[in-house]
Amino acid sequence: MNMTEMGEVVAYLLRYRSAERAPGGGRKRRPAREGQLSERDVCALIDAASDLEREALRDFLAGQGLRLKAFESGDYPGIAPGSRYYALLPDPELEQPPLFTRDPVFEALKLRQESRAELAQWYLQLWLLMHTLLYTRYNRALSDVSRYQEATFSGVELAELLREQLETLRGLGEAAPEASRALLEERGEDISRRVRAFIELQVRAGLLDALRESGEASAAESDGEGGEIFQQTLLGALESEQIGMHQLAHLHALAGAEDSSTQASQEVAS
Incomplete structure (x- = not known):
């Protein structure tokens, strides 16, 4: 060569x-x-x-x-x-x-004159919810790379999960994190458009593959969400594992500390 x-x-x-x-x-x-x-x-x-x-x-x-x-x-x-x-x-x-760099993300998710901080919040929420569909609902850890072929979801499911997340935030009222409150200003087709743009980013990056249309496709088309089924790629699973090991490791440490604290409190109470 x-x-x-x-x-x-x-x-x-x-x-x-x-x-x-x-x-x-x-x-x-x-x-x-x-x-x-x-x-x-x-x-x-x-x-x-x-x-x-x-x-x-x-x-x-x-x-x-x-x-x-x-x-x-x-x-x-x-x-x-x-x-x-x-x-x-x-x-x-x-x-x-x-x-x-984050520039393609900001360009894809931008609908109006949102700040980069607001767009980053949208991306973070969508990324976490996508991983809920790819990992949590399959009782799968980020290290379970070999199970990538079973990890699928539809645009409809991601949009519905995002709506539920926003309703949960809205229900918190003043207790909602200040950085997340900008998400509650969505209007009209914002959710559908952002979900569609987010998924397209993942497909272009080789992290998702489009498989087929789900049975909900015809109904979903009416509200602009698309019922296409997406599967995680091996590249996507490898990258998620790497993110878990190198970028999210501190969260595992925090979770472990919280579990230890809870256990200690229970022992004291008993």
């Missing part, structure tokens, strides 16, 4: 975040497009690279805060026998590159 080919491989990975030698689940290989290699060629170049070339590729990606990880068919379900799955992930120990 020469420098030109390495650049083409990196360009492909930055666009799709993953590549498979033999895609599973009936997905077709991504064809070549103008100025970009096909998925088959990308995998062939990585597979055929020498140790020195692989090291150069790792160094090149590390300079952008990225890491390329390879998985075989026995590592996770959904990877076909004899295949190999390459996932491009942000390296938690390095500074994140412009690829992972």
Whole structure:
């Protein structure tokens, strides 16, 4: 793999975040497009690279805060026998590159003249609720990467969960967190539009795959929410696991401390 080919491989990975030698689940290989290699060629170049070339590729990606990880068919379900799955992930120990800035999020979720702080609240709420659908309702931990194929939800479900969350916030009145009160100013089709924009962001990032239309699709279309079913991708599960390990680890520590405090209080009371 020469420098030109390495650049083409990196360009492909930055666009799709993953590549498979033999895609599973009936997905077709991504064809070549103008100025970009096909998925088959990308995998062939990585597979055929020498140790020195692989090291150069790792160094090149590390300079952008990225890491390329390879998985075989026995590592996770959904990877076909004899295949190999390459996932491009942000390296938690390095500074994140412009690829992972928040600008696309702000642009996608913006409906009026909301501040970035307000848009960040919308994204956080939607991200947490999506993980409720992908993890909590399946009694699944962030470390349960291998169960990614069973993790599905519809746009209707996410929108309904968001409405329930906003009603809970509204019921708190003055006790609602000040940072979250901007969410209560939604109007008309705000929820539908934000849910749709959020899901499109996840699909474009390779974290979700659109599967099919649910039976609720026709009814959902009338209120603009779409009944399409979305499944978490292996890349999405790997990234969620990494976020849990490196960005949310302090929450686990807090939860553990609260559990210990509660147990101590119960022991004192008894």
